[in-house]
Amino acid sequence: MKQIFEDKIINIDNDLFDNRFLFKIAISPCASFDYDMSKLLLDRKNGNLDYSKDLKLWSEVYSPKNEFEIFSDLIEENIRNNKKIHISDISLQEEVHTIRDLYIDLGYFNADLNRFEVDLENAPVTIWTNINSIIYSFKDYNTHKEKIFFIPPPREPRHQKTLKSGINSSLISTVRMNWNDDEIEFLKQIIKDEKISPLKLSRSIFFNYGKIWFEFLESDIIIDFG
16 A cells, blocks of 8 residues: 655555555645635525526526635735635636736746745635536536535536646645545546545545644545545
């Protein structure tokens, strides 16, 4: 079995050729400066939309426009008051692009290496996303129906793509997980497909939480890649 650390992978037993990986995970992460989009959107619910005949309309019950307005207001408040904030459960491409532009202005982009090197401990704004916003898009409503009536709702596929790249580029610092079977199978697949590295995943589900000053419980999970 191999253990995944922040910047290295080591064997922790004598079986060098198995495909079991031990990850550290953050349980119940919380912070006083965390603004949860899933809660902030509740006051913006559009209760007039009849989504029973077209389930994709669920994405408009808690609309992308309203989510981005809330997000933009939080960013403006942060700049005005010069205080650290973390915005959780983001689901939009536009939110990731806003953070990208902010981090470029802050000097977090290393042009020589063509990558972001984010100072998470001192960054005025950090963001995270729910794994469900990456797994599902509004194309999945017909097959999963009410099972994926999340808040924020599953969005268009372009948002999924940007969220995935946001994790790999360090624009999204952390990922919220419930660690159910569907989520674990999804993680196994994107690692097998080399869409995210085990080290990037390890940072986003554990190590980065400490860097952005969150409180959390520590646990382990073993993922068997077969």
